[in-house]
Amino acid sequence: SPPPQALNRSTVSTRRMVSVRAAAGSINPEIRKSEDKVVDSVVVTELAKPVTAYCRCWRSGTFPLCDGSHVKHNKANEDNVGPLLLKK
């Protein structure tokens, strides 16, 4: 087996190859970057709750749903984005 240092180098190299860096001006730094265009569909008859919030800030950990991450983004960037609320 290779010496520990060689193993380390290999791991670093692999990570670099799969990492994603957003281009300047991009809105979506991280979500599903392997897709050419991130489009989601909601069959509105299947909505479970009276109100469901969908993310428009591309920072949610539960995308396409909103998890409130727009608050942190807005504060850090003087922005004013928020979700789309679907109401039954």
Add this chain to the structure above:
Amino acid sequence: SPPPQALNRSTVSTRRMVSVRAAAGSINPEIRKSEDKVVDSVVVTELAKPVTAYCRCWRSGTFPLCDGSHVKHNKANEDNVGPLLLKK
């Protein structure tokens, strides 16, 4: 009435006061910047068409609806954002 030059200066000053410049890192450069947070609601029972596309790129001229402007944004910025499709 003031001389033409004074009138000009006044116009420029007024424009400067109401203009909006997005902070670095902002997602939304222009839409409804007077609002603290841009949240929209859709009553899904009122959707008119089988499929309605809602904007998540903040570049649409018909926001909150998608007008296809995400295509230009994606090309110019190597991005991959797209709309949320609401299906009846």
